[in-house]
Amino acid sequence: ESFPDVSAAGALAYVTDADGWPAVRLRRGTDDWSRRMGRHIANVAQVRLSPDGQRLSVDDTSSAEHSILIYAVAGGTPVRLDRESSDQHGASWSPDGNWLAYRRLMKDRWQLVKAPVGGGAPVILAEMGVGGGGGGATDWSPRGGWIGHTMQDGGVHLVASDRTERRV
Numbered sequence: 001e002s003f004p005d006v007s008a009a010g011a012l013a014y015v016t017d018a019d020g021w022p023a024v025r026l027r028r029g030t031d032d033w034s035r036r037m038g039r040h041i042a043n044v045a046q047v048r049l050s051p052d053g054q055r056l057s058v059d060d061t062s063s064a065e066h067s068i069l070i071y072a073v074a075g076g077t078p079v080r081l082d083r084e085s086s087d088q089h090g091a092s093w094s095p096d097g098n099w100l101a102y103r104r105l106m107k108d109r110w111q112l113v114k115a116p117v118g119g120g121a122p123v124i125l126a127e128m129g130v131g132g133g134g135g136g137a138t139d140w141s142p143r144g145g146w147i148g149h150t151m152q153d154g155g156v157h158l159v160a161s162d163r164t165e166r167r168v
Contacts, residue, residue, distance in 0.1 A: 028053070
């Protein structure tokens with residue numbers, strides 16, 4: 001098992017190959033057993049549950065395109081978060097569950113962005129440049145005012161979620 005995440009609502013999501021292939025599994029506090037979410041994914045880099053535990057994001061690195069998929073816990077077909085970029089990593093949910101922050105590669109340059117979960121264009125929060133690193137995680141502050149991420153300089157960087165301020 002790897003990449004565990006627990007929602008405030010008490011759901012647990014993780015990746016396991018217990019069935020012979022990697023799959024995302026979900027277990028809620030009232031469940032006797034975990035259940036598989038969606039299809040087999042050959043290479044999952046991260047799983048993150050929405051704050052209400054009703055959706056989860058998965059970093060799918062199974063193919064040449066690395067994408068973030070959104071699954072409804074109730075079932076159905078996953079939805080790709082960002083169709084503008086073919087390389088996305090490190091998603092994290094805003095505290096209200098309406099946005100995902102992540103890193104993406106656009107025209108050979110890395111960006112920190114946030115995208116509305118219900119659809120719409122991603123908002124660029126910071127340009128990280130060439131070689132700025134794509135695989136690192138992002139995380140929102142508890143009240144949603146800041147998004148933290150690491151860069152190749154080894155520092156932890158903070159960006160205001162409204163893009164007005166940056167800190168190292």
